[in-house]
Amino acid sequence: MTDLSNSADPTATAELAETPPGRLSWSRLSEHPSLLIGGGIVVLMILIAIFAPLLAPHDPYAQDITNRAVPPVWFEAGSWEHVLGTDQLGRDYLSRLIYGARVSLLIGFAAVSIASVIGTTLGLLGGYFGGRVDMVVTFLTTIRLSLPIILVALAVVAVFGGSITIVVIVLGVLKWDRFAVVVRATSSQVARMEYVQSAKAAGASNLYIITREVLPNLTPQLIVIATIEIASAILMEAALSFLGLGVQPPTPSWGLMISEAKSYMFFSFWLISIPGIALATLVFAINLAGDGLRDLVSPDGRG
Amino acid sequence: MPIYLAKRFGLAVLVAFCVSILAFGLLRLQGNAAGALAGEGASAEDLAIIVETYGLDRPLIVQYASWLGDVLRGDFGTSYFFKSPVSDLIFDKIGNTVILAIMSLTIALAISIPLGVLAAVFSGSWIDRLCSLVSLLGQALPSFFLALCLVMLFAIKWRMLPASGAESWRHFILPAVTLGYYITPPFMRLVRAGMIDALSNDYVRTARAKGLPAHRVILKHALRNALVPVVGLVTVQLGLLIGGSVVIESIFALDGLGYLAYQAIGYRDFPVLQAVVLLLSVVYVVLTLLSDIVNAWLDPRLRVS
Numbered sequence: 001m002t003d004l005s006n007s008a009d010p011t012a013t014a015e016l017a018e019t020p021p022g023r024l025s026w027s028r029l030s031e032h033p034s035l036l037i038g039g040g041i042v043v044l045m046i047l048i049a050i051f052a053p054l055l056a057p058h059d060p061y062a063q064d065i066t067n068r069a070v071p072p073v074w075f076e077a078g079s080w081e082h083v084l085g086t087d088q089l090g091r092d093y094l095s096r097l098i099y100g101a102r103v104s105l106l107i108g109f110a111a112v113s114i115a116s117v118i119g120t121t122l123g124l125l126g127g128y129f130g131g132r133v134d135m136v137v138t139f140l141t142t143i144r145l146s147l148p149i150i151l152v153a154l155a156v157v158a159v160f161g162g163s164i165t166i167v168v169i170v171l172g173v174l175k176w177d178r179f180a181v182v183v184r185a186t187s188s189q190v191a192r193m194e195y196v197q198s199a200k201a202a203g204a205s206n207l208y209i210i211t212r213e214v215l216p217n218l219t220p221q222l223i224v225i226a227t228i229e230i231a232s233a234i235l236m237e238a239a240l241s242f243l244g245l246g247v248q249p250p251t252p253s254w255g256l257m258i259s260e261a262k263s264y265m266f267f268s269f270w271l272i273s274i275p276g277i278a279l280a281t282l283v284f285a286i287n288l289a290g291d292g293l294r295d296l297v298s299p300d301g302r303g
Numbered sequence: 304m305p306i307y308l309a310k311r312f313g314l315a316v317l318v319a320f321c322v323s324i325l326a327f328g329l330l331r332l333q334g335n336a337a338g339a340l341a342g343e344g345a346s347a348e349d350l351a352i353i354v355e356t357y358g359l360d361r362p363l364i365v366q367y368a369s370w371l372g373d374v375l376r377g378d379f380g381t382s383y384f385f386k387s388p389v390s391d392l393i394f395d396k397i398g399n400t401v402i403l404a405i406m407s408l409t410i411a412l413a414i415s416i417p418l419g420v421l422a423a424v425f426s427g428s429w430i431d432r433l434c435s436l437v438s439l440l441g442q443a444l445p446s447f448f449l450a451l452c453l454v455m456l457f458a459i460k461w462r463m464l465p466a467s468g469a470e471s472w473r474h475f476i477l478p479a480v481t482l483g484y485y486i487t488p489p490f491m492r493l494v495r496a497g498m499i500d501a502l503s504n505d506y507v508r509t510a511r512a513k514g515l516p517a518h519r520v521i522l523k524h525a526l527r528n529a530l531v532p533v534v535g536l537v538t539v540q541l542g543l544l545i546g547g548s549v550v551i552e553s554i555f556a557l558d559g560l561g562y563l564a565y566q567a568i569g570y571r572d573f574p575v576l577q578a579v580v581l582l583l584s585v586v587y588v589v590l591t592l593l594s595d596i597v598n599a600w601l602d603p604r605l606r607v608s
Contacts, residue, residue, distance in 0.1 A: 142314070143321050146542075146591075148583040150549050151564055155329055155576055158568045235445055239550050242447045243565065258448060269455055276448035284443035291439070 035292025041285035049101040056095035057083070060252050064090035069268050084274055087257070088264050093271070096252035097278055103253040104282060107168055108234040112226055114172025115233075119179025120222065124210055126180070127187030137184060144177050150239065157245040167246050171233050178225050186221055190214050220297035227290035231283045238279055254279045307599060315592045322584040323374070327367050329580070330573050357383075374581070380574035384567070389578045392563060399469050400559035403482065403552070404544040406475055408537065410483030411490055416530075419494025423529075424521060426499055434495070438488035450481045450554045467556035478555045482548060486540055493536055497529030504528075538594040542587035 030036065048055060064086065071078045072085040072093070084093040126137030153170045160166050190196060191214065199209050238255030240246030247253035249260065254275040261271030354360050358369075373380060379389035422434040457477060458466035468474050501507060502525050510520045545560065552561035560579055567575035 139314075139318070142318050143325070146318055146322055146584045146587040147325065148543075148545075148549075148580060148587075151561075151580055151583065152329065154549065154565070154568050155580065158571070159330060231442070238445050239447060242445075243550065243553060245568065255445070255447075258445075258451070262451070265451065265455060266459055272448070272451055272455075276445065276451070279445050279448065280440075280443045283445075284439060287439055287442055 032292040032296055034288045035296060038285045038288030038290070038292060041281065042289055045101055045282055045285070046105060048098055049105045052098045052102055056092075056098045058092035058095045060091060060095040060099040061250055062091060066090065069264060069271070071268065072270055072274070075270075085268075085270065087271060088261065088268075093274060096257060097254075097275060100252040100254045100257060100275065100278070101282070103164065103247055103251060104234045104237065104279070107164060107171070107237045107247075108230040110168040111171035111175065111233045111237075112229045114168070115175040115229060116179050116222065116226055118173070119176030120183050120215075120218075122176070123180040123183025123185075124187050124214065124218075127184040127189075128191045128206070128210055128214060130188065130191075134184070134188075137180065141177055141180050141184075144174070147174075149174050150236070153236065153240060154243065154245050157240060162240075162244075162246055162248045164247055164251070167237055167240060171236055175229055175233060175236075178229060179222070182221055182225055183218055186218055187214050190217050220293075224290055224294045224297065227286055227293060231286040231290070234279070234286070235283055308596065311592060311595055311599075315588050319585050319588050322588070323371055323581055324367070326577050326580040326584065327370060328363075330576060331363060370577070374578075379578040382567075382572055382575050384570040384572045385575070389574050392575060393560065393578060393582065396559050396563045398559075399557060400545055400548060400552070400561060403475055403478055403548055403557065403559060404541055406479035407482035407486065407544055408541060410479055411487045411540075412533075412537075414483070415487045415490035416494055416526075416533075419491045420498055420521065420526060420529075422491070422495045423498030423502065426495075431495075434491060438491050441484055441488045444484075446481055446485045447550055447554055449484065450477070450551060453477050453481060454554075469556075469558045474555070474557065478548075478551050478557050482544060482551050486544065489540070490533065490536060493533055494529055497532055498525055501525040501528045535594050535598065538590045539587075542583075542590045545583055545586055 067082070067086050067090045069088055070082050070086040070090075073080055073083050075085075078085060082092050082094070084097060087093055087096065122137045122140065126134040153174060156170050157166055196209055196213050199213055204212075237246055237253065238258075241253045241255035242259045244259060247256055249256060257275040258272050261268065261275075264271055358366065361369075370380070377390060379393070381387070382389050382392060385392055418434050418437070422431040425431055454466045454477065457464045464476055465471075465474050466477070498521075502521075504525075507520060507525055510524050511517075548559065549561035549565055551557070552559045553565040556562065560583070564576060564579040566572070567579065
């Protein structure tokens, strides 16, 4: 990343040279509170998801018909036995919420991994080679953009049946457009750089130039797009599951939890607000971290 | 200009053609269309009847060609579930979707333009930070969760507005507010960025130096230029809104295209689903084509290249 910085101020360059890289990135990080707060929440959620079996007080699938729709502890009828209460089938809500973090994060990360590979490959091909190849890439992107994404995802899930795997594949195959657009634009700029031209003149193969010279220079942008896309994939999974065409019961997905509680909305609104707030917090934190990362990697955002 | 237009138009037709293949092929991916249609536990005779009725035993390419031929003549087939012509169904529902899209866009612009201008004029201040916080929150709040919260407050608790249906203009308020809030952040960011850019221009400095009052400089000189890219985003968002309203229309049982598509998915009603996917894609293609033409007309540099 340091090769991108071209500070005009000589004293600043001298300071940069004196500070060890590790301390430098920490001091930069502390200048971006949004990254610190957002990233902190995301890391916390990831830890919760990983250690869900240790953290969940109850089995998220265990039904208890005698203890249905018990309110959370801060209501009069609540108890410490079920801190966030129980759902309409008597399952412990906190445990389901904790396991739900797994579903959201898993689908978000997995779907965006697929999408980033597809989008980056297409974008690199179009941006680096230009000409006919670029025309094909632009055409594919135009087609993808004109498809109504939610509707197509719903239809495919309806045909194949809902499961975590299907949702990951569908979102991964549909959400590559932003990667392709940004990578294409940036790599066509990088491809014209002198160091790429000299690598070509030195007889380096296209594959070598793309993987060793072009791709590393795209990494900062890729990370920023990936965070935005993970947030959006998590929201889409929740929407699909909410409509009954995503993750299937009894798997605890936050969108599905909201959907299942819909008919109990009037008397037990917390059944909807708790997973809703969890979703909003996770997506907010990811976007906040993404904003901070964008400031951090853009050259004028560096102190 | 004519060459650019011809090229751009040809591209739009080609995209629409490819989208039609996808819209048709999407539902045949599984291979067993009759089985998907009949549902689980259908007898062999049932399946045979379905295959016979809908001509599902013909080669896929023949089915596609006959479907496309009909579509080009304005015939989208007959709905498996509603038993009426798909074009009639779409014609009945599209009005509601368009009203919803226009209302949501109006709400989004009414929020985002003033806030975007304020954020740009007081860039870096607490107003700016508050606006970016609101926009981040807007992106984070799942639209269906916001919809349920609004229903809980305005329909159930205070009994001010209806929770579902499309009988009167009051039925459109909650869905339009939900959708409008959801699409506000991108507009706000664009207005803010455009205003900051415009305010740093020479003509704004000249206007200020002439002694024009601040509000005239901001509203008359800077805002007009900041709004040019917003027009492009409006066309794109209008396309997305017409497709993206599936979730919201289903929650509010608002009888539009999105709700129709959602019902069609539930009933495995392929002709309806194919028609809606194709129609929404074509609407998007046409809107982007129009916005490109308008841009070319506004910006001479684009016409030449």
